[in-house]
Amino acid sequence: MKILVVADGIGEEIYDRAFYDAFQNLGHDVHRFTWKEYFRHYQYTNRYETDGNKVKSLYYRLQNKFITGPVTAKINYDLVELCRKVEPDLVFIYRGTHIYPSTLRRIRQTGSLIFGYNNDDPFSSLYPSYFWRHFKKSIPFYDHIFAYRWKNIDDYRKIGYPKTSLLRSYYLKEKNCHLPSPHAAYACDVIFIGHFEDDGRDLAIKTLLDAGVNLKLFGTGWEKSCLHDFFVQKFGPIKPLYHDEYNKALNSAKIALVFLSKLNNDTYTRRCFEIPATQTMMMAEYTADLATLFEEGKEADFFRNHDELLQKIKKYLNDEELLKQIGISGFNRLLAEGHEVTDRAAEVVKEYDRMKGLS
Template sequence: MTGRVRASAPGGRILYVGNLMAGGNGPDRAAILEESGYVVEGFDTLPYRNAGPRLVRSMTARWQTSLPVWRLNRDLKERAAKGGFDLVFVDKGTILYRSTVVALRKAAARNLAIHYTPDAQFFSNRSRHFFRAVPDYDLLVTTKPFEIDAYRQAGARELLHIEQGFGPRMDPALAVDVPQHLQSEVAFVGHCQPHYTQVLEAIAAAGPLAVWGPGWQRYARRNAWAREVVRGDGLFGPDYVRALAGAKIAIGLLSKFIPETTTTRSFEIPAIGTMLLAERTDDHRAMFEEGVEAEFFDGPAELVDKIRYYLTRDAERERIAKAGQEKCRRAGYSTDQQFARIVAWLEARTPNGQ
């Protein structure tokens, strides 16, 4: 990704506005656009989201109002005034004012603005700034089919639903020689939520478990069962991949704050070659054949039974893991194959192939 947009590019010049933390998904998504023939200039929103003391960061995250939010929008408007890009691609634009989106779109040579998010934007992660800006985007891309009606009611011009998929950071080379501290019999990686604590406590009571994710260390200080299984709060970059690869079984849980039916890890776990054991949903069963490419469960009792079964049957477990990995690649679950649909949308609106 370039620091500045070059003068010419076969596909065009994109100003990419989003979280560009090294090892995160943002740089992966920007790289996919570059590989599709675009020159991408990144504008990193993370320093603004992380700016200030805890109270200020909380105001930014919860209410999208703070001095860093104002500075982000000021700086983006200043960048827009300089021009030099054909379209703007906003990744999770919850703290962008509507006026900022309008300014960016107007400054883009093709007057195009795209918004993408892998998150729910109406059932959670709600933002008044985003709701106001919905009609100003030419294309809104969501991975949440249950929010499509909400997007339309908010005034979306055009919608595209894609799967969350797995990105290039799920490099099979990272599955080789995983460090001991990242290996486990059964792993869960994800935020601490009430539903997750109930399910994981049942696993911990029955056998080995390793847990990583935001909020878990704080939870473990107050809950004795978690102290033996929580290994850390965040995993980023290669260690995130290694922890998934280093598990014999990785658990896929779904938030109950929203009507979620899949998550990014629904794809990342099998893509790295680990057996996925996830909550049973129609979407999970449509993506992976149960008992062949992944395994599913309806409640803690079934989950524990399947963990016990597959931990004692290495060949069967490894066969499912391999079949799930092959399905991910064969069925086009990679982020680059999903983003190809965004690129196709762009190409259809590019005059004379320019």
């Protein structure tokens, strides 16, 4: 079928671009619409060529932040015109923060089905009220919305929207994979690659460091931690890792940590698939949801507090055969249950076929 993938287009390799490629790999005719190009003078100078005009930067920045103004109107107008031109069978909107309800109504008039998907939690009280307003008003006009977490299925149903189902995150087999040998720059016993949230994750990492664990830390937002200076003394500047470097780093550690976002009420996260794909052992915050994906102590392990984290880290570092066995078992579970992005794209197509009476 003909599919149009719609998204902001930022961080595209693992988000909307991953679905675009996966739909293509399944043999569909796939088109793409992104709105990052409409904000070329926005402050992301490392992503766009700008002329350095601060007035333009402010003009685009305010419209993108508050999702209003002529640029957002232009995005919606152009999307409708593209749908009229392409005539897609399915419009797959990834994180539709900038899409108006009126736009969805016009697209549906063309005969296309509209599916939504969103890796963040639009019902979280920690987001500013304006951020999800267009998306929430648009919910009734989606033919189906895939929820990233079980909580959001309940959220949709509480507001009277029943056409929803779970579509978990995924890994990319070309990007998240086992490497035969560690990379010297990243070699360590324990690694955490991820953003800072003020949920105690910095204290957990300090607990490990104070106990003498050989640990490396990468990610964004760590300057917000009250322990930032302490970490900089230990590691130097804390930087994010992407793409090949991210995969090399996960492969170079014996144990990779997972902390779950409280902002998005996560009970699992993308790393819960990316880490087992490398055959590195995963040590994650415990949730009942995550424990359904990997068996505790056999395919991954979980901690419920900082003391348990330290205790288990010490245990596994003293038993590297068990550590490696768990990493391999986690990898085998990942393959057996199908958590790659193409598996997710196939779920989307299956729902389309169901709605069209094709299966």
